[in-house]
Amino acid sequence: MKLLGGIYAIWLREVKRALRDRGQLIGGVSRPILWLLIMGIGLNPYFRGEVYGEVRFVIPYTYVQFIFPAIIMLNIMYTSVQSAVSVIWDREFGFLREVLVSPMPRWAVLLGKILGGTTIAVLHGSLVLVLARFANIPMGWLNVVQGLALMFLLAFGLTSFGIIIANRVRSFEGFGVFSNAVILPLYFTSSSIFPLDPALTRAQTAVLYPDWLIFLVSINPLTYAVDAFRGTFIGFNQFDPMLGLIIMGAMAVGFFTLALIDFNRA
Amino acid sequence: MTPRPVPSPSSEAGPAERASNISVRGVSKRYGRTLALDDVSLEVEAGRLFALLGPNGAGKTTLLHILSTILRPDSGVAEVAGVNVLTNPLDARQRIGMVFQEPSLDDRLTVQENLNFHGLVYGMSLADRRRRIEEMLELVELSDWREHLARQLSSGMKRRLEIARGLLHEPRILFLDEPTVGLDAQSRERIWMYLSELRARENLTIVVTTHYLEEVEYCDAVCIIDRGKVLAEGSPEELKAAHGKEFLRATALNAEAADRIHARHPEAIRSGNSLVIEVKDAAFAPAFLAAFAGELETVSIDRPSLESVFLTLTGRDLRDKKAEPRDIVRAAGQRGEASTG
Numbered sequence: 001m002k003l004l005g006g007i008y009a010i011w012l013r014e015v016k017r018a019l020r021d022r023g024q025l026i027g028g029v030s031r032p033i034l035w036l037l038i039m040g041i042g043l044n045p046y047f048r049g050e051v052y053g054e055v056r057f058v059i060p061y062t063y064v065q066f067i068f069p070a071i072i073m074l075n076i077m078y079t080s081v082q083s084a085v086s087v088i089w090d091r092e093f094g095f096l097r098e099v100l101v102s103p104m105p106r107w108a109v110l111l112g113k114i115l116g117g118t119t120i121a122v123l124h125g126s127l128v129l130v131l132a133r134f135a136n137i138p139m140g141w142l143n144v145v146q147g148l149a150l151m152f153l154l155a156f157g158l159t160s161f162g163i164i165i166a167n168r169v170r171s172f173e174g175f176g177v178f179s180n181a182v183i184l185p186l187y188f189t190s191s192s193i194f195p196l197d198p199a200l201t202r203a204q205t206a207v208l209y210p211d212w213l214i215f216l217v218s219i220n221p222l223t224y225a226v227d228a229f230r231g232t233f234i235g236f237n238q239f240d241p242m243l244g245l246i247i248m249g250a251m252a253v254g255f256f257t258l259a260l261i262d263f264n265r266a
Numbered sequence: 267m268t269p270r271p272v273p274s275p276s277s278e279a280g281p282a283e284r285a286s287n288i289s290v291r292g293v294s295k296r297y298g299r300t301l302a303l304d305d306v307s308l309e310v311e312a313g314r315l316f317a318l319l320g321p322n323g324a325g326k327t328t329l330l331h332i333l334s335t336i337l338r339p340d341s342g343v344a345e346v347a348g349v350n351v352l353t354n355p356l357d358a359r360q361r362i363g364m365v366f367q368e369p370s371l372d373d374r375l376t377v378q379e380n381l382n383f384h385g386l387v388y389g390m391s392l393a394d395r396r397r398r399i400e401e402m403l404e405l406v407e408l409s410d411w412r413e414h415l416a417r418q419l420s421s422g423m424k425r426r427l428e429i430a431r432g433l434l435h436e437p438r439i440l441f442l443d444e445p446t447v448g449l450d451a452q453s454r455e456r457i458w459m460y461l462s463e464l465r466a467r468e469n470l471t472i473v474v475t476t477h478y479l480e481e482v483e484y485c486d487a488v489c490i491i492d493r494g495k496v497l498a499e500g501s502p503e504e505l506k507a508a509h510g511k512e513f514l515r516a517t518a519l520n521a522e523a524a525d526r527i528h529a530r531h532p533e534a535i536r537s538g539n540s541l542v543i544e545v546k547d548a549a550f551a552p553a554f555l556a557a558f559a560g561e562l563e564t565v566s567i568d569r570p571s572l573e574s575v576f577l578t579l580t581g582r583d584l585r586d587k588k589a590e591p592r593d594i595v596r597a598a599g600q601r602g603e604a605s606t607g
């Protein structure tokens with residue numbers, strides 16, 4: 001019971017701090033608008049399965065619909081990783097000590113922190129849902145609930161990942177460089193802005209894309225996360241629908257454990 | 267919180283007064299090649315206001331960090347309020363309050379939120395939190411500031427808030443690591459006022475580290491520490507008696523009188539008609555006055571000061587001279603606050 005109160009306090013602090021940080025909120029709102037309304041709508045006409053002037057296959061989704069789930073993931077990636085900065089902040093400005101001398105066990109402190117970051121990331125992820133109408137995506141309650149659950153799972157894993165990095169980098173500048181160097185490459189190679197197979201059938205893949213790109217995309221765990229989001233929001237899966245869930249679950253458990261090992265040592 | 271049986275009898279059953287002891291036995295801590303603590307042992311009785319006095323790098327912070335369980339010693343045992351900090355850190359933490367040398371507030375939370383966070387993390391109920399936050403804000407005179415962000419407070423007010431926070435969960439022991447450093451005279455005085463008020467009101471043991479010798483006079487017991495070693499321990503009076511020297515300064519009316527005094531006290535240091543004589547016992551001054559009262563222009567006694575004790579023991583000056591100008595600048599910045607807060 002007492003422990004729950006403590007975890008709640010740490011969670012609440014993370015949420016309050018994030019909500020009071022205007023910059024982060026502005027990013028969370030402007031990013032999806034930029035990607036969806038500009039990039040999405042801009043590329044929409046080119047996403048038709050036309051190769052060398054000849055329509056080779058018919059794709060049942062518009063480009064905006066196709067990247068919509070990926071934009072949810074992008075917003076979660078930025079926010080989750082960003083929330084880990086608070087670890088560096090706490091260490092730098094002494095607040096970490098206040099928590100370390102408290103009778104909270106380390107795992108509970110870490111859990112509260114990660115849940116706080118996760119909450120903000122899910123919030124930013126669901127901001128994208130507001131744009132669903134512009135992407136012409138019908139949004140039922142079931143979709144939303146299922147989507148939020150997936151967002152939570154992904155955000156939990158990514159926040160833990162951010163904390164692992166923050167524990168190693170230890171400076172604001174270093175962390176900024178790192179997160180920029182890692183977020184976009186991971187995003188681009190997650191089959192977020194192009195389908196692994198342009199014809200949406202496996203056979204075409206090898207014909208149209210070089211091997212190294214296919215390789216990168218298929219080893220990127222986020223590929224499967226995007227796939228799970230697509231399954232939920234536009235009913236399209238490139239892989240087994242369970243695969244995304246399993247990989248996101250494994251990321252959440254694995255990264256949390258690693259972060260805890262780090263934190264117990266600190 | 268932890269369903270572990272309480273092994274130490276003193277923490278539950280024994281006489282309440284005894285339970286708040288702090289006991290450090292043979293604690294050593296090394297950072298690379300620096301021996302920060304070298305086989306330190308000391309005891310603090312319950313209800314004491316105990317000062318750890320030492321120059322920069324003496325190991326004061328290191329010792330407090332070990333006592334507050336956030337640092338493990340290389341060897342030795344430490345107990346707070348009857349709980350071993352090494353084997354039972356979570357229980358120990360519940361019983362201590364800590365004010366760190368470096369600020370540790372969350373600047374982006376309000377005064378109230380900082381305190382509420384602390385209360386929740388220490389497992390306090392809503393009713394307890396409400397009551398204690400009220401009490402503590404009153405004590406440190408910050409009741410009017412509760413809705414302000416911590417970043418809007420002056421450094422003196424931040425310090426006071428940290429003290430309020432350290433006490434919120436009603437600890438048995440409060441550690442303060444240089445609570446008054448960098449503050450102006452008025453803020454420093456206030457902080458000492460709160461500490462003495464607290465000691466009278468709550469059954470609290472206070473351990474404070476400081477650079478300021480004049481502050482040590484407020485304390486019941488002092489431990490002088492340098493280069494990781496305990497050099498002396500006792501009440502300020504005891505320390506002065508054991509290590510300080512008392513001097514009588516006299517200026518004679520004329521040269522003949524000075525000669526007569528010097529003849530009687532050949533060990534005196536004389537310059538012109540002024541003489542400085544070491545006071546050896548309590549009977550010395552009355553006897554001196556009885557003998558020479560009619561031939562003196564002025565007479566005064568220099569009491570042994572802790573400054574002289576410290577110099578005798580360590581052979582160096584306590585204050586970090588380089589830090590002084592910064593203190594003065596900060597103190598100047600405080601003055602605006604002093605009138606409002």
Ligand SMILES: Nc1ncnc2c1ncn2[C@@H]1O[C@H](COP(=O)(O)OP(=O)(O)OP(=O)(O)O)[C@@H](O)[C@H]1O
Pocket residue numbers: 297298300301302320321322323324325326327328329367
């Ligand atoms: N994290 C650390 N890594 C390496 N050396 C350290 C570390 N912390 C302290 N030391 C060294 O240990 C010694 C004791 O430091 P400590 O901070 O305990 O001194 P202090 O008495 O609190 O000094 P001050 O009055 O300046 O606060 C110093 O020589 C210091 O350089």
Ligand SMILES: [Mg+2]
Pocket residue numbers: 326327328367443
């Ligand atoms: Mg110190």
